[in-house]
Amino acid sequence: MSKYILEMREIRKEFPGIVACDNITIGLKKGEIHALLGENGAGKSTLMSILFGLYKPDKGEILINGKNVKITGPVEANINKIGMVHQHFKLIHNFTVLENIILGVEQTKNGILDMNEARNRIKDLSDKYGLNIELNVKIKDISVSMQQKVEIIKMLYRENEILIFDEPTAVLTPQEIESLMKTMQYLAKEGKSILFITHKLDEIKQIADNCTVIRKGKFIDTVNVSTTSKEELSELMVGRKVSLDISKNEAKIGDTILDVKNLSFKNKLKNISFKVKSGEILCIAGIDGNGQTELIEAITGLIKDYNCEHIKLKNTDISKLSIRNRIEQQIGHIPEDRQKHGLVLEYDLAYNTILQTYYTKRFNKKGFLKKSDIYKFADTLIKRFDIRTSKGATTSTRSMSGGNQQKIILAREIDREPELLIAVQPTRGLDVGAIEYIHKQIIEQRDSGRAVLLVSLELEEVLNLSDRILVMYEGEIVANLNSKDTNFKELGLYMAGSKKQSVEVL
Amino acid sequence: MKKYIFKSENFLDFLSSLFVIFVGLLIGFVILLISNSSAAPNAFLTILTFGYTSMRNMGDVLLLATPIILTGLSVAFSFKTGLFNIGASGQFTVGAFLAIYIGINATDIPSGLRIILSILVAAIGGALWGAIPGFLKAYRNVHEVISCIMTNYIAMFLVNYLIITNILDTGRGTSLPVPASSNLPTWGLEHIFRDNLRASHVNIGFFIAIVIAIVLYIVLEKTVFGYELKAGGFNKNAADYAGISGNKNMVLSMMISGSIAGIAGALNYLAGTGLSMSIVDNLSMEGFTGISVAFLGLNHPVGIIFSGIFVSSLFLGGARTQIFGFSVEIVEIVMSVIIYFCSFVFLVKTFLSKNFKKSEKEEVL
16 A cells, blocks of 8 residues: 555646646645645646646656556546545536536436435535535525535545645635634545645645645645744745735825715625725725625726716716726726736737827827837836836737736836726736735835725735725625734624624724 | 747748648549549649639639628628628628619719719618627627628618619519629720630729728728727727727727628629629628638738639639539539638637747746
């Protein structure tokens, strides 16, 4: 019997122009929680896709209980007792919990679905592991953390022994994370082996036994978690010492820049009122999907059919203006999804820097684009914001890394010198270096007297970067906090809707 | 940085076009072989070369190419702006009818002016016909492919009705012939494009097509308007985000696309070939051939000029193969197969760029 229940040896996978995994070896012992740590783009997902047979490795082997196996797809992965909770759940929203769990392994009697046996087995499993779920409700009607429980039961129902959790805490509140951690520990105690993919060091410290670190596709080390400090882990992950703190001066708060009054939209936004002042970073915190997206879309004009008393920018009511007119009123907007909204990937870098200004006199002469001016302008932005490119202003935007794509957007929005800078998850999916840079730029904007409206799902970012925090829950603002006077735990309670400030405080 | 030949975008485009043509021809050849193996090699050679065997044939190639270059440009323009104008057929029909109607009835206007008027009215007609699906898409979220198909049939039946009630040649059951003074001038082209027997009907329509191609290129590549249209076509979300009015541009783009198809209709029937509009329940093929021409030319105005010429030479050569005893149906199948394969060019291009082109990612970081 091998020491490991699962071993991936010297896995290598190359994509055109990039080595996603380079000789990565990872061994998972029975009954342990093994963390796989790496930054975004380090190759964690590729490695797991190989384990699931979605990619064929160029080199290397996968052993289960010491036996060499070939996994060519999710079905084989399941046969080999490997199960996974994906970051984005693989559930059918208009099926019930029960139907989702048995999907693919349905039992039939004379060609007719036999639900009763399945129901009993699932009951036993959920009792055993303390995962209380209602079986007859539809997925769309239950919370995200419930959906995650469904995914866990799906694996148990299939009698998977190797459980992979891909960034499972990204969608949860601190309290829900706590409960998930307990479940994972219990699963491990019951003999399941868990591979825990994450980039959050606290969680690793809390529950993992061992941790394999990969960086830029390369295997770095497998370390014992109990004898390795958080600082050491982060250094292994990033490759250099990083300061996890953000230093910023006292805020010099000025006049009100943005004033939103009684904004409602369908059932997504309920009577939202708040103000952002110059010189402050106001952060909208909350779990994804509690109305943050709609709120920003209403302010920027991407959605139209909302009701409100007013949305004032300085003294102008912009609530009836077109998107372009709002932009002209000096709103800068770093959108949530840089590739969907922020960039035209088919255009080169220079053309993306003029997305809102192409028609102005600066770049437009009697209907014709002033190409040389456009490229000169892009060159100055590349220099000023240290955008790394292969061909300067003519670099194809699509070929650039996420961090540099984000820098184009940042450069474009900041260069327009907006009164109000809206930044929605500005560091999502970026590596530590880029995150540091973007944080620094946002603070610089605040210090130069702009009003910054930040939306973030990362509590660490929320607490470190902002001066004031509004928590949104189910389309309402449930808390208005000074970021100095609050902490993870309190934010978590507000985010989960279990706590709410009184109207007077708000 | 070294420039490898496979890295060049244009070379890849060219290569993928050649590849689909090759595969299409190969399968076409196989069909010819199955149909009549002994005559197949000669017939195949005829398809490929007949268009270039004499100056007269070359003139005919340009003549035939004119409407499909224009419908190709029409489709490509809509593509560049993120729409699929499959309604070029209907816009072509509307334009054709209006041009013929003016050609026949407006005889009190001097010839030159009358021709210009015909083309202009055909363009306006095509534009309005294209505006319908554009409007429905922009303001009612109706997919343009569905509404284009509907407007194609509406155009066909409407024009049939209008021909019958207005300009019917009762003897032939088609539209009345257009008087010679309403046809496009040839500017002496008949002296160049001719053989010993007679001259080609080629006329200045071909030059009009080229001018339109150049204008479209300039609009798309050099102007602020083109920047807007393409931004909306490439990424509608980003265009919305940047405050570019997607809806207005959608209607405009369909109108421009439709007007080019309308002009194609005018030039096709004012060519002095004696061609009349038949009252049949078939959609005009030029609109659909335009899709293949646009694809084969990779939606680039210059590419479309060449792909239009190439496709029309195949048509001319294909028609000629009947002298080897191939039935009309077989010839049509062969032509359709070749044209059909032309539409796969983007698939091939994606494949080629994945395998031959090294990603630029490495260099960036």
